[in-house]
Amino acid sequence: MKALLCTEFGPAENLKYSEIVSPEPKENEIVIQIAACSANFPDTLIIENKYQFKPNLPFSPGGEVAGKIVKLGENVSNFQIGQRVFALCGWGGFAEEVCVGSDRVFPLPDYMNYVDGASLMYNFGTSYHALKNRAKLQAGERVLILGASGGVGLAAVELAKLMGAVVIAAASTDEKLEICKEKGADFTINYDKEDIREKIKEYTQNKGIDVVYDPVGDKYAEPALRSMAWNGRYLVVGFAAGEIPKLPFNLALLKGCSVVGVFWGQFSNLEPKESQENIMELANWYKEGKIKPHVFKTYTLENSAEALVDLRERKVIGKAVVVCNAELVKESLVFEKKEEKSKRIFRDFEEIKAAVGEVIGESNWLKITQNIINDFAKSTFDQQWIHVNPSMAAQTPFGSTIAHGLLTLSLSPRFLNEIYEVKNSKMGINYGSDKVRFLKPVKVNSKLKMVAKILEVIESANNGLKMKVEATYFVENNPNPVCVAELLSVIY
Numbered sequence: 370m371k372a373l374l375c376t377e378f379g380p381a382e383n384l385k386y387s388e389i390v391s392p393e394p395k396e397n398e399i400v401i402q403i404a405a406c407s408a409n410f411p412d413t414l415i416i417e418n419k420y421q422f423k424p425n426l427p428f429s430p431g432g433e434v435a436g437k438i439v440k441l442g443e444n445v446s447n448f449q450i451g452q453r454v455f456a457l458c459g460w461g462g463f464a465e466e467v468c469v470g471s472d473r474v475f476p477l478p479d480y481m482n483y484v485d486g487a488s489l490m491y492n493f494g495t496s497y498h499a500l501k502n503r504a505k506l507q508a509g510e511r512v513l514i515l516g517a518s519g520g521v522g523l524a525a526v527e528l529a530k531l532m533g534a535v536v537i538a539a540a541s542t543d544e545k546l547e548i549c550k551e552k553g554a555d556f557t558i559n560y561d562k563e564d565i566r567e568k569i570k571e572y573t574q575n576k577g578i579d580v581v582y583d584p585v586g587d588k589y590a591e592p593a594l595r596s597m598a599w600n601g602r603y604l605v606v607g608f609a610a611g612e613i614p615k616l617p618f619n620l621a622l623l624k625g626c627s628v629v630g631v632f633w634g635q636f637s638n639l640e641p642k643e644s645q646e647n648i649m650e651l652a653n654w655y656k657e658g659k660i661k662p663h664v665f666k667t668y669t670l671e672n673s674a675e676a677l678v679d680l681r682e683r684k685v686i687g688k689a690v691v692v693c694n695a696e697l698v699k700e701s702l703v704f705e706k707k708e709e710k711s712k713r714i715f716r717d718f719e720e721i722k723a724a725v726g727e728v729i730g731e732s733n734w735l736k737i738t739q740n741i742i743n744d745f746a747k748s749t750f751d752q753q754w755i756h757v758n759p760s761m762a763a764q765t766p767f768g769s770t771i772a773h774g775l776l777t778l779s780l781s782p783r784f785l786n787e788i789y790e791v792k793n794s795k796m797g798i799n800y801g802s803d804k805v806r807f808l809k810p811v812k813v814n815s816k817l818k819m820v821a822k823i824l825e826v827i828e829s830a831n832n833g834l835k836m837k838v839e840a841t842y843f844v845e846n847n848p849n850p851v852c853v854a855e856l857l858s859v860i861y
């Protein structure tokens with residue numbers, strides 16, 4: 370089989386794409402045919418002999434894989450050949466196959482593709498454990514996330530938002546911060562050009578930060594610690610910038626805050642029940658579309674050293690993923706495609722007329738991010754704080770900002786376009802709406818969809834057809850509509 374091998378400790382450029390023998394499982398071991406393997410920060414250290422685990426040479430980096438079981442060792446009774454799984458193997462993942470202890474292998478749910486399966490657990494598991502079990506994060510609290518566009522950082526942004534916090538994301542470029550906003554960050558700090566303490570004072574109206582999530586360390590730690598609120602929790606997650614900060618202890622006294630260590634691997638060993646509970650919650654959130662790993666780029670196995678170079682050079686946003694078997698990955702994407710709603714196709718105007726009174730379909734879900742709300746506020750000059758100021762909005766009964774009612778309505782052309790298509794039509798104009806009612810607020814990060822029913826069609830001038838469509842908008846997990854409108858359009 371093919372594998373990317375570390376034959377001598379050193380930088381990623383020294384790794385060699387090689388042919389080696391396929392592994393054979395010993396007792397309690399499983400051999401997985403790897404579909405995808407993600408790159409994590411420890412992979413950049415392990416090849417330089419700077420990590421806590423030191424495998425014997427030669428070995429392949431790559432500690433988080435998803436794929437299919439091809440061989441079972443003796444005494445493995447709870448898995449089957451052909452089963453889809455993911456595994457935290459430590460190393461060996463930048464290869465076509467890997468041999469792993471069965472206690473590190475987990476069934477991959479059928480709704481999860483292999484790329485996500487290889488990208489979810491390490492980052493989301495760490496960040497959820499940190500925010501839930503270590504910080505005991507409460508809705509409405511203010512969280513600062515350093516290195517917010519990195520693997521664990523971006524997962525923390527998405528999870529903290531989902532847990533109802535006000536999220537301040539800090540990273541080194543505006544491009545990285547844009548993605549953080551898409552994942553739910555309410556505020557951003559570019560710590561390469563902005564002052565961390567000043568921005569925190571501004572964003573929190575001098576109240577300070579309740580929870581700091583720090584996977585970076587180095588020079589960013591002290592200003593973050595100095596910005597903490599009373600009873601705050603400073604989460605020590607990692608030291609990606611290299612230097613382990615030595616902080617003045619008096620700050621913990623003055624701030625009345627706690628410095629809390631996070632070690633996800635040890636948590637899963639020592640508290641397996643709690644860890645399993647977290648994994649189930651994360652899997653459910655993934656299934657409901659509430660969390661999703663952000664895949665920065667995929668790499669072939671032959672070029673997989675580049676993934677580690679990109680990680681080392683701070684280029685990666687979210688996850689870098691090596692596709693070890695393109696066929697398996699493609700196969701696993703089929704499920705997601707099936708989830709996309711298929712369009713209703715009308716071949717001519719007669720078919721539209723025949724559909725009067727019918728529900729013709731529903732759109733896909735669209736997540737209404739703070740970014741979308743901010744853009745709408747900017748273009749309509751409607752900057753009311755309930756839409757654009759997350760920390761003030763967090764104090765209201767909504768608990769977060771809400772979308773403008775007209776923003777929901779303005780998405781109608783997009784949704785209609787997903788719902789139906791008229792073949793051979795030259796032009797369609799959505800020219801108005803009638804009887805619009807906004808029934809419930811749409812909170813930030815809700816998922817919105819439209820259900821469309823044709824109410825009426827009339828022939829109009831220039832061989833056109835006027836349509837009246839009843840559009841009903843829903844947010845996820847709520848059977849009651851948030852908005853109902855009659856949309857008017859004409860097709861030529």
Ligand SMILES: NC(=O)c1ccc[n+]([C@@H]2O[C@H](COP(=O)([O-])OP(=O)(O)OC[C@H]3O[C@@H](n4cnc5c(N)ncnc54)[C@H](OP(=O)(O)O)[C@@H]3O)[C@@H](O)[C@H]2O)c1
Pocket residue numbers: 409410411491495516517518519520521522539540541542545584585605606607608609610611631632633634680681683685687
């Ligand atoms: N405690 C635990 O249980 C646990 C679990 C998983 C990971 N970790 C640790 O958490 C840290 C982050 O892991 P990750 O997978 O999220 O890594 P990552 O994807 O590489 O993200 C690290 C982030 O740190 C920032 N950074 C600042 N200076 C850097 C430098 N000199 N080199 C590299 N990055 C730098 C980068 O963002 P900017 O460019 O925006 O600054 C980067 O996005 C690592 O130390 C890892 O070992 C700990």
